Amino acid sequence: MSRLSSTIEAILYLKGQPLTLAKIAEYAGCDRPSAEEGLIELMTDYAQRDGALEVVETPEGYCLQLREAYQPLLQKLVPVDLGVGALRTLAAIALRGPLTLSDLVELRGSGAYQHVQELVELGFVRKRRKADSRSSWLQITDKFYQYFQLESLPQPFSNASSASANAVLPEA
Numbered sequence: 378m379s380r381l382s383s384t385i386e387a388i389l390y391l392k393g394q395p396l397t398l399a400k401i402a403e404y405a406g407c408d409r410p411s412a413e414e415g416l417i418e419l420m421t422d423y424a425q426r427d428g429a430l431e432v433v434e435t436p437e438g439y440c441l442q443l444r445e446a447y448q449p450l451l452q453k454l455v456p457v458d459l460g461v462g463a464l465r466t467l468a469a470i471a472l473r474g475p476l477t478l479s480d481l482v483e484l485r486g487s488g489a490y491q492h493v494q495e496l497v498e499l500g501f502v503r504k505r506r507k508a509d510s511r512s513s514w515l516q517i518t519d520k521f522y523q524y525f526q527l528e529s530l531p532q533p534f535s536n537a538s539s540a541s542a543n544a545v546l547p548e549a
Contacts, residue, residue: 378418378419378422379415379418381405381407381411381412381414381415381418382415382416382418382419382422384405384415385401385405385412385415385416385419386419386432386441388401388404388405389401389432389439389440389441390441392404394437394440395435395437395438395439395440396438396439396440397437397438397439398412398413398416398438398439400438401416401438401439416432416439419432420432420433428444429443429444429446429447430442430443430444431443431444457499457524459495459499462488462492463492463495463496465485466481466485466488466489466492466493466496467492467496467501467502467517467521469481469484469485470496470502470515470516470517471517471521471530472530474515474516474517475514475515475516476514476515477507477510477512477513477514477515478490478493478504478512478513478514478515479510479512481493481515493515499520500518500520501517501518501520501521501524502515502516502517502518502521503515503516503517503518
């Protein structure tokens, strides 16, 4: 592999996003035809390897990415990107839960509906329909403890919802 293709490899790795050929040439300090030649050499080198990475052309440009076969590892090993609101909602469920969705919305506001949907999809929260109402019970899952490397949480706050916080979530 030539020095230019190694430089392009470093650029793609460091930027971590698709780059146009013009940007690659600019960062590498060379003209476009040289950058294209170096990129082709790099793509050929990666295509011949039996490794986890590949160089591909996307609609946005060229990028260094994980091969499709290794995508399950990405879900397992890379930290989840949660916004501040979703993290606060997760903390409220962890510290006060199990609690009802209606209690959570009263506590966190209507944005909690979207946060709960996201947290359920990510596997941090379990949602079970309450038998006697239209609301649902919310409780953190084992994934929460594993992800945040916790063995237990402090006792729930003493307030009106602490009675429901000590209840065991009914099975669906």
